[in-house]
Structures are given as structure tokens and as C-alpha cells.
Amino acid sequence: MTFEFIVGHINYWLFIVLMMTGLYIVVSKGNLVKKIVGLNIFQTSVFMFYISVGKITGGTAPIFPLDMNVDPDVVYSNPLPHVLILTAIVVGVATTALGLALIVRIREEYGTIEEDDILDIERKVASDENRLHGEAMGGRA
């Protein structure tokens, strides 16, 4: 564990801390909108992790001069993670939109966006149905 090793890895650790914060919000909070925000934090930290893998010290953004005379001495950072993450960001916003639309529907159906309340309503409906079935079967169930 030298100093150099720690400095070279602290970016990964920062992103893991952020990622775990997002995961914690998703797992422990009951509010559905908050869960989506947690999911966004989670995925943004994964994006930053990928980009940090593609960074080269002393490198610059992978854009050539307009006259296309590429100087072989200039170091460019790895463009491949950038492409992958561009795709991932757009897909990410698609999932966010879908999740939010589902929340609107859930709110319409249950009148709440809290996980605990939804579970309570579900349990109540299930037990009511159980009782009805039991009565229909002649009270034996």
C-alpha cells in the first residue's frame, strides 16, 4: 500500500462510495421517486467509473484538429468508453422515463407512492379475497 497506489486508486473508491450511496437509497427508502433518484446516482457513478478507466495521464479529448493533420506526439484519451457511455446515458434516461410513468400509474391505482402503503393495500386485498373464497367454499377454508 504505497502512496502512489492509493492516489492511483482513489478515483475508483470515490465512485464505489457514490455507487453504494445510490444502492442504499434504492434498497432502504420506501418512496418510489426517491428510488429512481438513487438509481440515477448509481448509474451516473458507473458512467464516471468507465470514463476514469479510459483516461490517460497527459491525454486530451479524442478530437483531431480540423485539418486532420494528426500530430503523433499528442496523447488522446481512450474514445471507446466515451462511446459506450453515451449510449448508456440515453438508455438510462429511457429507463428513468419508463420508471416515472410506472410511478404515475401506481399512484393512480393505489393513491400512494410509498412502498409500505402499497404493500399494506396489497395484503388487505389478498386477505379479503381469501376470505371471500373461503365463504364461497362453505366456510371450510
Next chain:
Amino acid sequence: MLVATALTVVRTSSLFSIVMLSGVFSLLSALLLVSMDAVDVAFTEAAVGAGISTVLMLGTLALTSRMEKPSRRSPAIPLFVVTVTGAVLIYGTLDMPNFGDPNAPAQTHVAPDYLQQSVHDVDVPNVVTAILASYRGFDTLGETAVVFTAGIAVLLLISGLRRRRDEDDEEERKDT
């Protein structure tokens, strides 16, 4: 600052400020992406993450509620799970190359080819654009398919909203 913003999201219970904080988080991460040479990703993140996502979330808040109820469950188990996962992930990074290492495996396989060949093959100054639209065009096609599907799904979920509301109102009027 990113960590501080994320932790504030954990503590806050007003959903409106959570949405604003998530916009702040996106902008800060865009700044960080610029400093890591990913300008294309940074402006996508700023436009999509801080712009469109925030608008979508505000729309959802307008249709639902503004405040979060405190959870009844204890935070011990999630905290434990998160700590264990984080520890395992950090253990996994111990084998990784240093930040900015030019000889890392990620830098030595196809990336130099893309950088050298794209001038002749595609003749576009921005290598990211060249890879996105040319070398990995099928990925982008798949991405548009995903976005299209998501758009249709959102429309299907939301479309009946106003109609159903009107029907409910009419029923209530009949009842009274």
C-alpha cells in the same frame, strides 16, 4: 462535493429538493467528466441528466405527492448489505491499473486502432462520433430501438390518464 450531494439526497425527505439535488449531482458529474477528457459524454450528461431527467421527475411530482413519508423499516440490513457490497467492490479494484496509466489493458487493445484508423476510414475529426456512428453503428441502432420502445411504453402507460380522470369525475357527478 458529489459525495456530499448524494448523502444529502439520502437525508432529505422533501421530494422537490431531492429532484433539484439530483440535477446538481448530474451537473457536478458533467464537470468531472470534462476534466477526464470526455467532453461528448459531459454535454450529454448535462443535457440529459440535468435537463430532461429533472423535467420528467418534476412532471411526476406534479402528478403525485411532494413529501416522502419516513420509512418504518430499520436501516440496519440495507446498510449492512451496502457495506459488504462496497467492500467487495473495493477489494476488486485492488488489481486494477493506476488511474491514467497509458499501459492499462483498456488502452492497449482496440482503442489505438480506432484512433489511428478513423482519420482514413471515416474522416471525421471527432473520434467519438466516428466510432459511435460508423464502427459501432449497430449499437446506436439498438439504442434507438430501446428509446423507441421506452417511448411507446411511456405513452401507453400515461395516455389513458386524462380520459380515466374525466370518467371518474362524471361518475361522481352522477352519484351526487
